[in-house]
Amino acid sequence: MEDLLRCVQGDITGMEVDAIVNAANNSLLGGGGVDGAIHRAAGPGLLAACRLLGGCPTGEARLTDGYLLPARYVIHTVGPVWQGGGEGEPELLAACYRNSLELAARHGVASIAFPAISCGVYGYPLEAACVLAIGELRAWLSGRPHGLREVRLVAFDARALDAYRRALS
Ligand code: AR6
Numbered sequence: 001m002e003d004l005l006r007c008v009q010g011d012i013t014g015m016e017v018d019a020i021v022n023a024a025n026n027s028l029l030g031g032g033g034v035d036g037a038i039h040r041a042a043g044p045g046l047l048a049a050c051r052l053l054g055g056c057p058t059g060e061a062r063l064t065d066g067y068l069l070p071a072r073y074v075i076h077t078v079g080p081v082w083q084g085g086g087e088g089e090p091e092l093l094a095a096c097y098r099n100s101l102e103l104a105a106r107h108g109v110a111s112i113a114f115p116a117i118s119c120g121v122y123g124y125p126l127e128a129a130c131v132l133a134i135g136e137l138r139a140w141l142s143g144r145p146h147g148l149r150e151v152r153l154v155a156f157d158a159r160a161l162d163a164y165r166r167a168l169s
Contacts, residue, residue, distance in 0.1 A: 004141055004148060004150060005151050005153065005168065007152070007154075008154060008155070009154075009160070009161040010156075012038070012113050012154045012156075013037050013038055014041075015071060017070075018104075018108075019066075019072065019107070019109045019111075019113075020075070020112070020113045021061075021074075021076075022034060022074050022075065022076045022115075023035060023115050023118065024078050025078060026055050026057065026058065026078055028050040028055055028078075029047065030050070031121075032121060034115045034120070041069055042067040042068050045065070046064060046067045049065065049067075050064060056078050059077075059093075060078065060095070061076065061099040061100045062077075062103075063107060072109075073109065075104060075112070078096070079092070079117040079118030080093055080124070081123065082122060082123035082125065089124065090132055093118055093124060093132055093133070094132060096117050097117070097133055097137055097140070098136060100112070101140050104148065105146045105148065109147075110147055110149045111149060111150040111152070112151055112152065114153055115156070116129060116130070117129070117133070126159065127163050127166070127167070130153075130163040130166070131167045133153065134153070134164075
């Protein structure tokens with residue numbers, strides 16, 4: 001099980017996996033951070049597909065094609081805005097990871113890459129988010145049969161890579 005999870009530093013938009021996860025907002029109509037980067041790299045087809053989805057509640061996930069990306073699919077999920085931790089943020093962040101994996105499994109995804117959902121503009125504390133993400137992914141992966149062969153945790157900078165490494169060990 002453990003060998004399915006790995007952390008790497010890099011830009012998620014270039015990753016050659018079946019699906020990349022986008023840390024989107026409730027509109028699903030693009031934004032800054034990883035969301036902006038994914039829309040730029042995927043091209044206008046992605047925004048056109050997102051318009052048809054009609055938004056997404058926090059903690060849920062939606063799937064589109066990847067358009068000009070190397071990844072076949074984009075799984076858009078909406079993380080919680082950090083408000084101190086007492087507003088259900090951990091449960092909502094956990095739901096993002098679970099719901100993204102459910103959707104991936106339903107579409108036959110064998111390899112998936114996640115950014116650090118909510119850890120940028122949305123302000124979720126990085127260390128806590130990494131520990132939660134890994135706990136949730138491990139629990140999901142060991143709890144049912146699935147066709148996933150690789151779950152990649154993508155750190156955009158060295159600080160995030162360190163946080164993932166600590167949380168994995
Ligand atoms: N590849 C991998 N990780 C990245 C990339 C990239 N190209 N770019 C940024 N990150 P954020 P959030 C990291 O702010 O906190 C958007 O405007 C970044 O360093 O993108 O969930 C949406 O539209 C950080 O660790 O997402 C929403 O409005 C992580 O990705 C809002 O931001 C997430 O940072 C969502 O905020």
